[in-house]
Amino acid sequence: MSSTHEALPVLTARGLGKTHGRTRALRGASVDLRAGEILAVTGASGSGKSTLLHCLAGIVRPDEGSVVYAEQRLDELPEQRLSELRRTEFGVVFQFGQLIPELTALDNVALPLLLAGASRKDSHERAGEWLERFGVRGQEELRPGEMSGGQAQRVSLARALVTGPKVVFADEPTGALDSLASEGVMTALVHTARESGTAVLLITHDAQVAAYADREVEMRDGAVASGVVAAGADAVVEVPR
Numbered sequence: 001m002s003s004t005h006e007a008l009p010v011l012t013a014r015g016l017g018k019t020h021g022r023t024r025a026l027r028g029a030s031v032d033l034r035a036g037e038i039l040a041v042t043g044a045s046g047s048g049k050s051t052l053l054h055c056l057a058g059i060v061r062p063d064e065g066s067v068v069y070a071e072q073r074l075d076e077l078p079e080q081r082l083s084e085l086r087r088t089e090f091g092v093v094f095q096f097g098q099l100i101p102e103l104t105a106l107d108n109v110a111l112p113l114l115l116a117g118a119s120r121k122d123s124h125e126r127a128g129e130w131l132e133r134f135g136v137r138g139q140e141e142l143r144p145g146e147m148s149g150g151q152a153q154r155v156s157l158a159r160a161l162v163t164g165p166k167v168v169f170a171d172e173p174t175g176a177l178d179s180l181a182s183e184g185v186m187t188a189l190v191h192t193a194r195e196s197g198t199a200v201l202l203i204t205h206d207a208q209v210a211a212y213a214d215r216e217v218e219m220r221d222g223a224v225a226s227g228v229v230a231a232g233a234d235a236v237v238e239v240p241r
């Protein structure tokens with residue numbers, strides 16, 4: 001999709017620094033996520049990928065640098081505004097889905113809508129539609145413990161997308177799946193993200209998964225680098241597709 005290469009950034013991070021205890025997880029990480037694009041973030045274990053995602057998603061505040069979303073500095077927003085923004089504009093998917101074990105698939109997906117004030121009937125109707133989009137219609141009454149890994153991740157994706165977010169953050173969404181299930185989940189994610197114009201920031205170790213993205217950036221030692229050694233900690237060099 002060449003148009004995504006011209007799209008304006010929806011999220012911009014500049015010079016992010018973050019220290020956890022004595023570990024510098026980020027040092028001068030900069031990246032743009034463009035509207036509607038799927039961006040893969042790759043890199044060795046411990047290079048700072050998850051910390052970058054957490055800062056971009058407003059889950060963690062960076063110690064240094066800025067994160068701008070829709071002309072707002074996320075790193076400076078009061079906690080209440082930030083959590084509202086996370087609920088309404090962002091969706092998040094983790095490696096192990098993190099569905100609520102006591103709730104059925106339908107209730108897990110309906111939950112963000114209920115929290116946003118929708119009625120039970122509407123929430124369930126829309127949740128059902130999203131389960132269908134992710135190919136898990138018929139599994140509505142299953143609880144997470146009764147699902148396969150692939151099914152659980154499809155339900156997690158439905159839950160992340162049901163509120164119509166502008167950005168979905170996916171941290172190793174296929175990390176616990178075999179290659180067939182992984183392919184199914186990625187195809188469903190890419191298809192629905194394209195359909196709804198949602199930008200996706202996708203962390204992965206897997207080159208086959210990264211190949212679904214429009215663009216790929218690699219992290220090294222807490223900064224966004226490229227396949228070639230970057231000139232400075234702030235350098236952003238991309239691998240266009």
Ligand SMILES: Nc1ncnc2c1ncn2[C@@H]1O[C@H](COP(=O)(O)OP(=O)(O)OP(=O)(O)O)[C@@H](O)[C@H]1O
Nearest residue numbers: 020021023024025044045046047048049050051052
């Ligand atoms: N909450 C935390 N407390 C202490 N150290 C942390 C914390 N979160 C991350 N770290 C450390 O910061 C560094 C970067 O971690 P991060 O999880 O961002 O890397 P990653 O590239 O996502 O790694 P992986 O691919 O293994 O998930 C690592 O050395 C990690 O151990």
